Amino acid sequence: MMDRRSFLGAAGAGLLLCTVDGRTVQVTSAKDVEDVDRAAAALRQPGSARAAQEGGEFPTPEPQAGGRAREFWLAARPVRWTIAPASRDEWMKKAIPEPSTFKALVYQQYSAGFAAPIGPAEIPGPTLRAEVGDTIVVHFRNDAESFNQALTVHPHGVRYNPEYDGSYLGDFTRAGGFVAPGEEFTYVWECTPQAVGAWPYHDHGPNHTLNTFRGLFGAIIVREKGDPGPEVQQVLYMHSFPPPVTNLEVTYQCLNGRTGAGNTPTVQARVGQDVAWYVFGGDSNFHTFHVHGHRWRGRGGAFEDCPTFGPNETLIAAWREDNPGRWLYHCHVFTHQDAGMAGWYLVDP
Amino acid sequence: MMDRRSFLGAAGAGLLLCTVDGRTVQVTSAKDVEDVDRAAAALRQPGSARAAQEGGEFPTPEPQAGGRAREFWLAARPVRWTIAPASRDEWMKKAIPEPSTFKALVYQQYSAGFAAPIGPAEIPGPTLRAEVGDTIVVHFRNDAESFNQALTVHPHGVRYNPEYDGSYLGDFTRAGGFVAPGEEFTYVWECTPQAVGAWPYHDHGPNHTLNTFRGLFGAIIVREKGDPGPEVQQVLYMHSFPPPVTNLEVTYQCLNGRTGAGNTPTVQARVGQDVAWYVFGGDSNFHTFHVHGHRWRGRGGAFEDCPTFGPNETLIAAWREDNPGRWLYHCHVFTHQDAGMAGWYLVDP
């Protein structure tokens, strides 16, 4: 029988359903998570015989003439992550009871050669920026030894050959689709003209659903050559941390790993600046994006202020700022906004 | 433990989750609703010190040259609302057992100076129509004293400064974001060229989720100057009344506050007329809009007959009528259409 907590946890977050190593587990408890992790830990790197036989050679792409290789060093590593560091929702004047801390998994950026971490751990991971003609080179290291399972980086939008897909594919898995604890792999992706825009990247290893829900996601932004982009750029992931993942009481509806205005990003701009929001769905739910006092040209050309998008879909909302004040931005799914998927946007005159 | 009724109520409607005055309540019963209402009633108008200090002056906008102020008088008031007045679903030949009546909250339109109500109470509230260059001036009165909590009007699409946002923002709330029982506030919104289209308006007070689910929503339509718009115009909200809100047995899937063909709007047109449907999501669910025998140019230019939209997103479906007969229109989510989210569209030759 389902108890009330299991029901609300599962329902509030959508279901969390993981398939690893031959089993599909309906994850509704920390115990289920342990089972899934144990299955992932037991998984051996698939023999690459079938993949190699099938695929022939996939040469590593080079930058186009005039382009360059943009190198990033990313390590997946565990981090004690606090969902509501201010312990308070400023919109709703609500105390968010401690603790809201759990063991997350993040893509931590490092300086060249994994010499030193760049800044604190963040959810989402670092934004990978490049221009048309460049390659994006991601040196990835699985530093999450305590999680003891293979991890990867799978990109959207950019071009890549199967060698750099970053996906576990069962017996057809290539090296980049199964980076075991302590191991490294270098992905090389091409920024073709079609890749202009903003795209998600995320874990696509054998336990991708659970590890994505733990925080293994980020953004790629590709621009035309020489285009610096808008002055204000905000990457925004709408996602959730459900109880089985955090071992906390409730499902946290999040923006960039935080819940509740004052914890979620407080975005700042000035009148006259070009502003762009790159918004992504990061869980199994669909979302809408609303910014008070603003509207923008949607994909079809008409103005909109609350468009729908889904898991790992990209929404771009961009305008020239002309409306000063304190504004709320939020997902307009009522159950999401009331559970913390909201933040402040402050525009100076 | 969840009993079957709680489960079906919650699941069928999506969850109803309310955050008021420092607490998030998973609303699954009338008792939960009482708790949320009590919390909202206890809430005092936030001191405006922080808001005032932060924001400087926000002058009241004037119409552009050649434009005018379109004034509306709206009162939020309780009403005994019957979801299925015909007690019957004509499509499914299904009796809809009495009673389907509950205590709703509506935006009631009044003549100038709140002299007298204009027409009966409706869900959605009155459609606010204006042209580019106009201001929309909404004189709003909270006449829902029995509900004993602050209410507001928050618009989409039009331009407004923070003074006229109509949103509760915790300590940053301005006067229009907290209109206490018995009080009035006048909102002034600008119809800029970007505002051309159709947009939702709705309560965004401290208990906005619950009060929006009770019926506090409506539509704004802004046109180019001198454009009378299509001959047939139908505003259509797809939404639901879940058991905790109505204290009734089942979740009603609704169009404009009614359920089941014969109760929902029966829309009429003639061959040769221009027809436009302004369709909005009014709950936490996503919907699709399908009209039998018709298709129309979607936002991207291609023809469509069943597009997706989400909470407080606008969908416009428009065509020149050329296909006479009795047609069904409905949400194509099976669980919604079978629970009443359908109606008749009658086209005369």
Place this chain on the structure above:
Amino acid sequence: MMDRRSFLGAAGAGLLLCTVDGRTVQVTSAKDVEDVDRAAAALRQPGSARAAQEGGEFPTPEPQAGGRAREFWLAARPVRWTIAPASRDEWMKKAIPEPSTFKALVYQQYSAGFAAPIGPAEIPGPTLRAEVGDTIVVHFRNDAESFNQALTVHPHGVRYNPEYDGSYLGDFTRAGGFVAPGEEFTYVWECTPQAVGAWPYHDHGPNHTLNTFRGLFGAIIVREKGDPGPEVQQVLYMHSFPPPVTNLEVTYQCLNGRTGAGNTPTVQARVGQDVAWYVFGGDSNFHTFHVHGHRWRGRGGAFEDCPTFGPNETLIAAWREDNPGRWLYHCHVFTHQDAGMAGWYLVDP
């Protein structure tokens, strides 16, 4: 009280809610399905008096000059359908335990005059192809006598008059909206210029939700005159088989009636070919469509690789192939992809 299996079945599939003959049933068990089927079997063809009186004459349309009638013979019939014929998910290296077989309902194509079945039964049913100026003529026979209830064919996108709507409409039902067991009806639909594209067709009889979930759906593709279309064309339905429908243990997340890579369509193409995917939502859920290593121009012109679509909405993803290898395609809703809504796309150099 809900037991765990009922909860997971209902939640995993979304709810299955059927309204037949005056009752709405929340279908969570095989017993509920029996009840709904019994109600549908008891339903008599509605008197057409009201429909006839209302509608006047609706002449059968003819092809335009230069067009022709494209005739199809379709019979709805029961079939033992195996959801995972390979008993294995090649992506997840997961055994899919036998049995995954249940009694489905399909549109079986026949040669002229119902002389002989064309090929094996398939889910979705045959793709109905035509060009602008043609009529699509569907000779439909209800051969599902063991299901003992009326069935129909309702098209999207094409033009039809009320006679050929194929929808049960209560007292307003016309002959094509109630084809009793053993009976036949011929639908005639027009391929107008607006119909260019891809569209669903499906049962819209009195028990449409249940029978659609059993497999009664397919695709219509209309092209400009003389346009043969892309070299590779793949119709793809994203849908689910919930436990009450199959009497099996779990909800199967499916592509074209199959679950898990190796069972779902393995799509093949060569570099240089034009490829088009016609993707449809076939249940009450919303989906996104992602193909590894590829992106395409979306409806608004921008490139995308993971767009959202809903029940009976069409998504077209098309490109000239330039990226050889083995690729995964899948719905990006995590709970769907992990439960089998994924497949292989093989591109030869």
